[in-house]
Amino acid sequence: AGLTITLFQPFRDFEGLPEPQRSRAFDRAERKFDVMQELGTDLMLVCSSVSPVSLGGIDRAAMDFHELGERAAKRGLRVGYEALAWGRHVNDHRDAWEIVRRTAHPNIGLVLDSFHTLARRIELGSIRSIPADKIFIVQLADAPLIEMDLLYWSRHFRNMPGEGDLPVRQFMQAVAATGYDGYLSLEIFNDQFRGGSAKAISVDGRRSLVWLMDQVRREEPALDVAIPPMPDRIWVGGVEFIEFAADRQDAGQLGSLLRMLGFVEAGRHVSKDVTLYRQSEINIVINTERQGFAHSSFVVHGTSAYAMGLK
Structure with missing residues (x-):
């Protein structure tokens, strides 16, 4: 149905092991x-080993990957190597790249992950010198800056590019400078x-990628970034209104409360069950529609502030 499996992952604790x-x-x-x-699917991710016996x-790791590349090539498959931020011996993409470089096998490449690189504050200029054809896939994530165990931080606090504190734009600028034009994996x-809702998360994910690459292109116009032209940025000057979702009974009680606080009913929508209350420059909207997003929000959360208008 138009879907492609771009990556099979993870394959753990592979390199540097003794026999058996x-x-x-x-x-x-x-x-x-x-x-x-x-x-x-033709690409497998191998993450750097955390095994206590590695x-x-x-x-040693390059020899292991060369043999793995030979086996993969016989099946028409490829293998990408990723440096986990908490890897036992390899926790830096620069070391992972050196292993891939010494492996010198066309079926072995590098997987870059923004979280693993940025969580360790690794210098990003090193990415720019990596040949684009040796980067097999790029994984992206942002995160809030929190001082905690790297593994726990990674498993529970990642979010979309632009929604955290990590310099994901600078990371992606370095990747784009290599000429890489493959998949970006969130x-x-x-x-x-x-x-959460799979549909809402997928829409948010696409939005974050478009936003990210627009930022990259604006910062370095010389980079070849294949996204549609985006309009100029707009700057938010404040909140125009807060909108509540409610049923008619709760709307009456909420309206009474607002009047007690000094609000007055300033208008009603000509065709929808939407009422505007105003006090000076403060606008409160109560939406009692029985269809649409406001009603869905009411069904899930009850009477609550579910939206705002920005100016």
Whole structure:
């Protein structure tokens, strides 16, 4: 139905293992390759190992990935390597790239994740020198700046680009400077999304990507950013009105409360059950429509302020 599986993930604790764990890791990889071929996808993400038995060393990891690349190539598959911010030996995209570079295999590439790079405040200029064809996919997430365990922060507090405090725009500028034009994957983990509306989250995700790439293009006009032209920014000068969703009974009680506070009924919509109350420059709208978003909000939350108008 027009959907494509762009990435199969994650494959954990692969590189730098002693025997017999090393042989078992390759057996696990083969079974993952079986699943990928059943699903019709060609790219697998390997995240840097956190295994307590894994051994360090760039060359050791590169040898493991070269063998994995050979196995993947026989099936027409590719493997991307990602540096987890809490990886045991590799927790920096610069080390992950050096492993990929030394692997020197066309079926092994790099996965860049904004959270893992920005959470460790890694210098972003290093991304600009990575060949675009060795970046297999880019994962994006923002987050509020909170001092806590990296793993817990990652699993529970990620949000859309532009909704947190991390310099995601600067990260994406560095990626765009390589000439990368592949998929941008939103990897957002937080407790609210797990129970949220899939449609609303997908719309918000697309909006965040368009916004992000517009910011990148405005900051570095020379970069080739393939998004439609966006209108000039507008600046919010304040709140024009607050709108409440209610049924007719609650609307009457809310209206009485507003009148006690000095508001007056200033108008009613010509065709909808919407009433405007005003006090000086403060505008309160009460919406009792039985259809539409206001009614849906009332059904879920009861009488509440559900919207605002900005000026």
